[in-house]
Amino acid sequence: MALYELENIQHHYKGTPVLSIDRLRIAENSVTGLCGPNGSGKTTLLSLLGLIAPPAAGAIYFRGHRARPYDGRIRDKVALLPQQSFLLKRSVYQNVAYGLRIRKNTDNESGRVAHALSLVGLNPEKFTGRPWYALSGGEARRVAMAARLALRPEVLLLDEPTTSVDAASAQLMREAAAEAHLQWGTSLIIASHDMQWLQGICYDLVYLFSGTILGKGKKTIVFGPWEHTSGGGAMRTLADGQVLMAENAPRDLTGAAAILDPDDMSLHASPDDAGAKKRPLKGRIVCLDLEQHTDLIRVLVFAGRSEFCLYLDAQTLSARGWQPGTELWLAYRPDRVQWKAHGLQ
Numbered sequence: 001m002a003l004y005e006l007e008n009i010q011h012h013y014k015g016t017p018v019l020s021i022d023r024l025r026i027a028e029n030s031v032t033g034l035c036g037p038n039g040s041g042k043t044t045l046l047s048l049l050g051l052i053a054p055p056a057a058g059a060i061y062f063r064g065h066r067a068r069p070y071d072g073r074i075r076d077k078v079a080l081l082p083q084q085s086f087l088l089k090r091s092v093y094q095n096v097a098y099g100l101r102i103r104k105n106t107d108n109e110s111g112r113v114a115h116a117l118s119l120v121g122l123n124p125e126k127f128t129g130r131p132w133y134a135l136s137g138g139e140a141r142r143v144a145m146a147a148r149l150a151l152r153p154e155v156l157l158l159d160e161p162t163t164s165v166d167a168a169s170a171q172l173m174r175e176a177a178a179e180a181h182l183q184w185g186t187s188l189i190i191a192s193h194d195m196q197w198l199q200g201i202c203y204d205l206v207y208l209f210s211g212t213i214l215g216k217g218k219k220t221i222v223f224g225p226w227e228h229t230s231g232g233g234a235m236r237t238l239a240d241g242q243v244l245m246a247e248n249a250p251r252d253l254t255g256a257a258a259i260l261d262p263d264d265m266s267l268h269a270s271p272d273d274a275g276a277k278k279r280p281l282k283g284r285i286v287c288l289d290l291e292q293h294t295d296l297i298r299v300l301v302f303a304g305r306s307e308f309c310l311y312l313d314a315q316t317l318s319a320r321g322w323q324p325g326t327e328l329w330l331a332y333r334p335d336r337v338q339w340k341a342h343g344l345q
């Protein structure tokens, strides 16, 4: 059974449409990333999933049951870390324990507060008595995270948890989220611009663009400007002058994006190895990451100063001797490119 199912969701602010989702399924015990540019609807979607706001239209199902806004039974299982860390004007201890008390979940309160603080790298002895005003921005963000972790929620919704904190705090936030998933099986839904993190930790990615879902899964999305070619295709001149070709282009290319599936791309030492159906782009490996839940290596390739993402197994990678910095050819299938027309606005 799905954790969440959304059907025909529409949402607007003061009459302006900001979200339109026909269907979205989020699996149980999974880690889902929400990505997309500023204003694409990530925070709005998280607030609907957290049952903090009702959608203007459509239905949200939580584990098969229609979820009503503010439903206490579901909200006890779900915790949302908003973009701003709103702390109570009290001590760190009071802040972290607050949610436990509201939920009348006070067994071993001090132990749970201390454990949650240590998960985000804050020494409980040093921090529990600190007042809210004696915290740096990064510490305040980690206290807000600890307050959610103390609840051991079944679902943790994180809105840009690593922005406006330094690199060390961001790493602690990432580790704490991973710990919650591994220790308690907490399902994570994370809105973030940190694509490297999302690509590494997420089982699934949802790409939002102007209020609509542009694609799902581990896709490479190429925004325009696209130009029509003869024969119904389109081309995109990349920053270094190389050209990306795509077939079956929509008639209106304004705001359109092309979506490339990792299965339709491959890497080669020579352009001649690409095969008849594929076109090659010259590129360079910029990053290799282990994808934790599949044991595959995510290969990030820069071609034409655009990012393309593929997956290889470790054996193939080491047999070819490819590593960050290796120059190679990325081959893609113009006939398999999917298109997404422009979003709501």
Ligand SMILES: Nc1ncnc2c1ncn2[C@@H]1O[C@H](COP(=O)(O)OP(=O)(O)OP(=O)(O)O)[C@@H](O)[C@H]1O
Residues within 6 Å of the ligand: 013, 014, 018, 036, 037, 038, 039, 040, 041, 042, 043, 044, 045
């Ligand atoms: N309270 C509000 N009143 C009016 N418009 C809003 C409100 N909150 C958000 N919006 C608008 O809704 C759209 C979606 O905003 P949202 O915050 O969900 O996007 P986002 O993808 O989370 O953006 P960011 O990456 O900048 O956090 C934007 O156009 C935004 O201006």
